[in-house]
Amino acid sequence: MSSWVVGTVLVLCGLTTILLVVHLIRDRAAEDGMFVLLGITELVLLAQLVGGCIALGNTERDVDGTLFVSYLVGVALALPIGAFWSLAERTRAGTAVVLLAVLTVAALEVRLDAIWAGAS
Amino acid sequence: MSRIGTESTNALAVGWGRALVFVYGVFAVAATGRSVLQISTDFDKAPLAYCLSLLAAAVYLVATTALLLGGRTGWRVAAVAVSVELLGVLSVGALSYAAPDLFPDKTVWSHFGQGYGFLPLVLPFAGLAWLWHTRALARYPI
Numbered sequence: 001m002s003s004w005v006v007g008t009v010l011v012l013c014g015l016t017t018i019l020l021v022v023h024l025i026r027d028r029a030a031e032d033g034m035f036v037l038l039g040i041t042e043l044v045l046l047a048q049l050v051g052g053c054i055a056l057g058n059t060e061r062d063v064d065g066t067l068f069v070s071y072l073v074g075v076a077l078a079l080p081i082g083a084f085w086s087l088a089e090r091t092r093a094g095t096a097v098v099l100l101a102v103l104t105v106a107a108l109e110v111r112l113d114a115i116w117a118g119a120s
Numbered sequence: 121m122s123r124i125g126t127e128s129t130n131a132l133a134v135g136w137g138r139a140l141v142f143v144y145g146v147f148a149v150a151a152t153g154r155s156v157l158q159i160s161t162d163f164d165k166a167p168l169a170y171c172l173s174l175l176a177a178a179v180y181l182v183a184t185t186a187l188l189l190g191g192r193t194g195w196r197v198a199a200v201a202v203s204v205e206l207l208g209v210l211s212v213g214a215l216s217y218a219a220p221d222l223f224p225d226k227t228v229w230s231h232f233g234q235g236y237g238f239l240p241l242v243l244p245f246a247g248l249a250w251l252w253h254t255r256a257l258a259r260y261p262i
Contacts, residue, residue, distance in 0.1 A: 070153060082142060089138045096139040104146055107237070 075108040151177035166225035195257040206244035
C-alpha cells in the first residue's frame with residue numbers, strides 16, 4: 001500500500017470538500033464538475049481496492065486481513081452511495097450528503113493507512 | 121433560501137433528514153462491522169465492551185431504518201432509538217471514564233465516541249432536533 005495513494009485520495013477529498021463547502025454556503029446543489037472530481041476519486045479508490053488486495057497478498061507484514069479488506073471495500077462504496085443518495089435531493093441538503101460522503105472517505109482512508117501500518 | 125424538508129409529506133428522509141440518514145447509515149455499517157468482527161474473533165477479551173458495541177450497532181440500524189420508513193410509526197420508533205442512543209452514549213461514555221477496567225477494549229460509545237471524532241455524541245442531538253422539527257408526523261394519519 002503506497003502512501004502516494006493515500007496522499008492522492010486525501011488531496012482529492014480536500015479539494016472536493018472545499019468546493020462542496022463553498023456550494024453549501026452559497027446554497028447551491030452539487031454540479032457536474034463536482035461529480036467529475038468525485039468520479040476521479042472513485043477511480044483512485046477502485047484502483048486502491050485492487051492494488052490493496054494484491055499488496056495484502058504479497059506483504060510479509062502483520063496486517064489484519066479481514067479488517068483491511070473490509071475497509072478497502074467500504075471506502076470504495078461510500079462515494080457511489082452518497083452520490084446516489086444525494087440525487088433525489090437537489091438542494092443544499094443534497095450537497096451536504098455528498099460532503100458527508102467525502103468526509104467519510106477521508107476518515108476511512110486515514111484509518112486504512114493505520115491498519116496497513118499494523119493497527120487493529 | 122429554499123425551504124428544506126418542511127413539505128407536507130410523511131417522509132423523514134427528505135431535506136436535511138437525508139443527510140442525517142446518511143450519517144446514521146454510516147454509523148450503522150461501522151458499528152455492525154466492528155461488533156461482528158470483535159465478537160467473532162476475540163469475544164473473551166472484553167465481553168461487556170463488545171456487547172455494548174453490538175447494542176450500539178442495533179440502535180443505529182433501527183434508527184436508520186425508522187428514518188428511512190418515515191410516517192407516524194417511523195417517527196415514533198426513531199424517537200425511541202435516538203433516545204436510547206443518547207442514553208447509551210452518555211452512560212457508556214461516563215462509565216468508560218469512571219471505571220476504565222470494565223473496558224479493556226473500546227466500543228463505539230466509550231469516551232463519548234472519541235474514536236469517531238465525538239460524532240456519536242453529536243448525532244443523537246442532531247437526531248432529536250430533526251425529530252422535533254418533524255414532530256407533526258407523530259400525529260400523522262397513516
